[in-house]
Amino acid sequence: MDFSKYPAEPFKIKVVEPVKMISKEERIAAIKEAGYNTFNLKSEDCYIDLLTDSGTNAMSDSQWAGMMIGDEAYAGSKNWVFLESTIKELFGFKHVVPTHQGRGAENILSTIAIKPGQYVLGNMYFTTTRYHQERNGGIFMDIIRQEAHDATIDIPFKGDIDVEKMESIIKEKGPENIAYVCLAVTVNLAGGQPVSMKNMREVRKVADKYGVKVFYDATRCVENAYFIKEQEEGYQDKTIKEICHEMFSYSDGATCSGKKDGIVNIGGFLAINDDELFGKAKEIVVVFEGMPSYGGMSGRDMQAIAIGFREAMQFEYIEHRVKQVRYLGDRLKEAGIPIVEPVGGHAVFLDARRFCPHLDQEQFPAQSLAAALYVEAGVRSMERGIVSAGRDAKTGENHKPKLETVRLTIPRRVYTYAHMDIVAEACIKLFKHKEDIKPLKFVYEPKQLRFFTAKFDIAE
Template identity: 65%
Template sequence: MKKKFMPEPFKIKAVEPMYLLGREEREEAIKKAGFNTFLLRSNECYIDLLTDSGTNAMSDRQWAGLMTGDEAYAGSRNFYNLEETVREYFGFEYVIPTHQGRGAENILSSLTIKPGDYVPGNMYFTTTRFHQERNGANFRDVICDEAHDPNRDDVPFKGNVDINKFQALIDDVGAEKIPYICLAVTVNLAGGQPVSMGNIKAVSELAHKHGIKVMYDATRCVENAYFIKTREEGYEDVSIKDIVREMFSYGDGCTMSGKKDCITNIGGFLCVNDKDLYTQATAMVVQFEGMPSYGGLAGRDMEAMAIGIREAMDYDYISHRVNQIRYLGEKLEAAGVPMVKPFGGHAIFLDARGFLSHLEQEEFPAQALSSAIYRESGVRTMERGIVSAGRDVKTGENHKPKLETVRLTIPRRVYTYAHLDYVADSIIELYEKRETIKGLQWEYEPSCLRFFTGRFTEK
């Protein structure tokens, strides 16, 4: 009989010791970090759920692949292996490696956006919107309304684009002002929510009808494919590989952070089908990243990324990955802890407004909750609310997202169910004394991407 939660589909070959600091040491550490978990040192964190970006455990095959690194300055054979792998699994014609996903975002935004353009997307992501706005674009959120409601657990694809919103933007500003739609699969800040194949097709049809490119944020495309396989009719017997390939067949390119669904510690790439855009991108990658055949990466890292792409398509791997999130979510849900539902593919997103109902949004409840979780347990998490949303580039006013969340992000192949038990028990204990958590105020606010390096004090 198959168990509800199967054991990890891997054996442990190497270990890294973990240490839990005492309560007083954790108090001192978070104060020294300005109540910003990004500024904690890694050795101060017991279980690190800050991000799944580059925090993955690589396989024995990937580690073996590192030893085959061809570190030639130009024409590395590892690049050609990566290029062949991306073409096979993603289907795009041209591949430009970059040091990580935001390198690809920078190139795409710089080459396609003119001041005054509009870029629609199914909810913003921090670095993506930064590069779009830096190049003069106006971001427009065209995600379905249900994505902004953490309690709507009856919508299996909360990452879907609202086609009527997309059409309204085209009618309002004109298709010539929209260089592309940014389609994230999955949608990080909505709670790791997926996009259905049916919606992808509809977005593609509308966009291409008006001469608008469809550019994916492909960072967690394998997780999105898993949800299509398990939630969308007609795909239950289709392989993850074939679902990924079909998803991308409706688009014109993608940006990719290899630090997520390529299961590596560094790397990314930009894919396009347009030869002219590819030629421009290769000229730009030389300016900012490196030669078009390495893009800021060592040959060994490109080899690990190519191997990781193949490993990520394994159903047992991705099923366990997503079920770890579900396991943690169900434990918290049973205790009444408020969170975004349904559970996403890479993290549990605590509803900080529901958790800390005594705090106003301007008191940064998600930032305060993330700090309190560390203080309580040594578990590092991340704010995803008003701080991450930043300020309007024109008015200077805070963006006030409806979702004010704390992200508990599970690295790939790193932690076991026992680690997640500790996380759940710690948060449940904190929830029972949540009224003791104080709000925060700015001590230092950077001019952009403030969540990375900003500092706070308690009110």
């Protein structure tokens, strides 16, 4: 292996969790019982679990040690003081509101910043984010660059906002009708694609011109910072911390799930610069999350997340994290497996349209492919296509995203390159008999965020 291209794990393994591969017959029975939805599978029945990188990370010895000094005071915990100061130092925001995870922060921001009928402009939707925006009367409009919707285009910073489109919509709708711009760094459903610093500056310039606020989804901001350091001119000698600090200087605030780049199992925050919005957020957090000094987290959780963010900004850590994901993507590309290009920071996305050309989008090719991959090798992945996109609230018709993908999401500090090899071999083997992958139909469809709990059966 070329260790400059794929660096070895920058850690030693101290604790292990045994896993086992159940038989193919047992996997067939398990996926059928789960309604062909990988979310409904039991964790113990999954050999390599790539469902998500959210809360599935391995914490360091420093984080575990930090949990031993958890101050579980209902108010004023010393761990909250440490977390608040850490976020202010690393991200540069004036105010911080803790939440149990990113979803809690999305709920609070949407509640305080959206008036019914206003538009939220974003660089591609994310499922829970859009749900909270629409639940509070917002209308989501996608302003990501057009290339992001094409899995075959390999260009840097595919998550950039189309600034001309952004300005055109602001002019058309009127600045007073724009709640805010939601800028995700990186863009999950586009394949974990990063946003350039140049684009962030341009977005800020247009937003200031019309008096529109810009809020980031900072969930994978450290990964985004790595791509800037690696690929954007003028940042090669900057530290990850310096890059992150500049990134957020172009925003008015951010929601963040600490379960990703915070390298923990629970926790998140909402950061804001505006004093009035901060006052409203503190009122809402008490109703939905807990006190403004813990927000649904225990003291030990807050200590772990603060340490996790500091560790995440160490170059050796983030270099290995991104390049381990890239290793899997490179192996699949070399074998001719269709994936979303370029490979992003947290996952490799199989392009289900090209993987399963015999299936129409209404036959749920990504859902079928995810189920088939589990049966093939006990690898749990996630559908990110028509099922995740949901239905139009007015017409009841399925949203049909241009990207129909299966996300192979790599938890942080959990798996080795050998595990990536097993995943790659399973995808390659499955691709050779892809015509055997069957279409699916709904047998149970919840009204909201259906991909989490829906059940399917083979469509005859």
